[in-house]
Amino acid sequence: MIAWGFQTAVGEITLVTFTTLAPSSVMALMVMSGILLFAHLSNEERMRINTFMIIPLVLSMIGLVASATHLGNPDNALYVFTGVGRSPLSNEVFSAVVFLAFSGIYWLYSFSENPNLPFQKVWLTCIIISGAGFITGIAFAYSESTIVSWYSAYVPVNLWLNALVGGPTLALLSFQVARYDRIRGLLGKVLCAISGVAIILNTISFALQDSTLPSMENSFTTAAELVPYYGVGVGAFAILGLCSLTIWGRLVWGKGRRQGIVPGIVANILVFTGIFVMRFLFYMMHMTTGVGI
Amino acid sequence: MVQYAFYFDGTRCTGCKTCELACKDYKDLDVGFAYRKVYEVTYGDTQKDSNGCVVSTCGGYTVSMACNHCYEPACTKVCPTGAMHKDGETGLVSVNVDRCVGCGYCHMACPYDAPKVDRAKGHSVKCDGCVERVTNGEKPVCVEACPARALDFGTVDQIAALGGTQANIAPLPVPTYTDPNFYIKPSDDAQPVGSADGKAVNPLEVL
Ligand code: SF4
Numbered sequence: 353m354i355a356w357g358f359q360t361a362v363g364e365i366t367l368v369t370f371t372t373l374a375p376s377s378v379m380a381l382m383v384m385s386g387i388l389l390f391a392h393l394s395n396e397e398r399m400r401i402n403t404f405m406i407i408p409l410v411l412s413m414i415g416l417v418a419s420a421t422h423l424g425n426p427d428n429a430l431y432v433f434t435g436v437g438r439s440p441l442s443n444e445v446f447s448a449v450v451f452l453a454f455s456g457i458y459w460l461y462s463f464s465e466n467p468n469l470p471f472q473k474v475w476l477t478c479i480i481i482s483g484a485g486f487i488t489g490i491a492f493a494y495s496e497s498t499i500v501s502w503y504s505a506y507v508p509v510n511l512w513l514n515a516l517v518g519g520p521t522l523a524l525l526s527f528q529v530a531r532y533d534r535i536r537g538l539l540g541k542v543l544c545a546i547s548g549v550a551i552i553l554n555t556i557s558f559a560l561q562d563s564t565l566p567s568m569e570n571s572f573t574t575a576a577e578l579v580p581y582y583g584v585g586v587g588a589f590a591i592l593g594l595c596s597l598t599i600w601g602r603l604v605w606g607k608g609r610r611q612g613i614v615p616g617i618v619a620n621i622l623v624f625t626g627i628f629v630m631r632f633l634f635y636m637m638h639m640t641t642g643v644g645i
Numbered sequence: 646m647v648q649y650a651f652y653f654d655g656t657r658c659t660g661c662k663t664c665e666l667a668c669k670d671y672k673d674l675d676v677g678f679a680y681r682k683v684y685e686v687t688y689g690d691t692q693k694d695s696n697g698c699v700v701s702t703c704g705g706y707t708v709s710m711a712c713n714h715c716y717e718p719a720c721t722k723v724c725p726t727g728a729m730h731k732d733g734e735t736g737l738v739s740v741n742v743d744r745c746v747g748c749g750y751c752h753m754a755c756p757y758d759a760p761k762v763d764r765a766k767g768h769s770v771k772c773d774g775c776v777e778r779v780t781n782g783e784k785p786v787c788v789e790a791c792p793a794r795a796l797d798f799g800t801v802d803q804i805a806a807l808g809g810t811q812a813n814i815a816p817l818p819v820p821t822y823t824d825p826n827f828y829i830k831p832s833d834d835a836q837p838v839g840s841a842d843g844k845a846v847n848p849l850e851v852l
């Protein structure tokens with residue numbers, strides 16, 4: 353049974369990658385947009401933060417490009433927009449395009465010689481709203497009643513919590529690269545706290561979901577048999593997340609001179625590895641009612 | 646609009662799989678692809694009782710099934726491009742290969758495991774009810790090939806009149822999900838939908 357689950361997840365590895373990277377990257381961009389909107393920033397700080405929005409932007413693009421490579425015939429991709437409103441997948445792609453358009457245009461515009469700040473603020477608001485839409489789009493992309501193991505409230509909740517786990521840590525790294533020192537103050541502490549609370553809630557939600565898997569049954573197997581190591585994955589996710597937070601905690605609460613970016617990168621690799629594991633297990637558990645696996 | 650439907654007589658099927666092979670041959674399908682599949686269900690136990698007599702609760706049966714050209718198809722609902730569509734004239738569900746992106750969502754959503762993406766072709770493939778034969782007044786090739794005459798095809802009224810009930814035995818899902826145009830006359834061994842004894846036992850063959 354586990355072999356079938358494994359086959360599904362390996363077959364959809366690009367989607368595993370996309371759904372690992374995109375939600376957290378989008379959340380990081382939303383956090384950065386929030387700071388650009390509401391914090392008192394010097395011109396230079398604003399410019400540097402604008403510039404390094406490219407980090408989460410590129411990561412979310414990598415995810416999207418990765419997911420496009422799994423298409424059998426990308427030439428027909430534009431037809432995907434004809435399904436908006438009907439197909440959850442079309443809704444997801446549409447929300448992705450809207451979000452990336454807002455973020456990409458904002459980022460390019462930020463390099464103009466005299467950017468208009470009020471205009472930028474409207475644009476940043478659009479990034480935040482469309483980002484929430486995009487994460488929701490991914491969360492409900494597989495919402496179809498026949499897919500019994502995915503048609504559960506835990507699926508969108510977990511996806512949103514994933515974004516809240518990885519988004520703040522990626523934002524911290526981006527701010528660090530942008531040399532925005534206030535992450536060593538209240539901002540850094542708040543971001544660590546959000547990620548920490550999200551790790552706890554996400555772990556609880558994963559564990560509760562795990563307890564529902566044995567009762568999800570079709571004519572071949574149960575969801576629990578497709579992902580027998582779900583509990584181990586949840587444990588790994590929690591431990592990796594907490595290790596990442598420990599690193600950030602030392603950077604944010606630590607005194608003394610500014611740290612290099614290597615620990616921040618390591619912290620992000622840890623947290624994203626944990627999310628990747630859980631996304632892999634998510635695809636492993638795919639099954640429909642009846643005879644589909 | 647006409648709505649076509651398939652019929653399966655479980656009291657006639659021998660599980661020979663001629664239907665499956667005839668379809669594979671007619672549609673020139675490669676290894677790993679079958680539009681019609683024969684699911685095997687076996688259950689029960691054979692033991693000696695306290696008198697030393699051999700007693701058995703064993704049973705077994707087969708279900709031959711392709712796409713059921715459902716009234717409420719899960720595949721068309723989730724398909725982002727509209728490539729998977731239900732024909733307004735015949736009610737047959739098929740893939741418009743000029744629109745399909747090969748995302749595989751139809752495969753993920755169909756509870757009858759009918760569509761599958763052919764990576765070499767770059768699009769989803771599935772039973773189209775042999776639409777070209779049907780428009781010529783013939784029956785689908787699987788129906789014609791069955792040596793036991795266990796399959797039939799016709800308008801849903803003709804098929805429902807044959808005395809079966811709408812796809813409601815294991816290993817199929819409850820028919821309320823997609824309202825399939827598939828009618829079954831069950832054999833005596835057939836188990837109800839969701840029965841613990843109604844597991845399909847030939848996954849390597851049909852998945
Ligand atoms: S059996 Fe599956 S592929 Fe065929 S119409 Fe129903 S949902 Fe679609």
Ligand code: SF4
Pocket residue numbers: 723724725726727728729740744745746747748749750751752760762768769
């Ligand atoms: S593989 Fe093709 S037919 Fe199936 S859901 Fe995707 S676009 Fe639609």
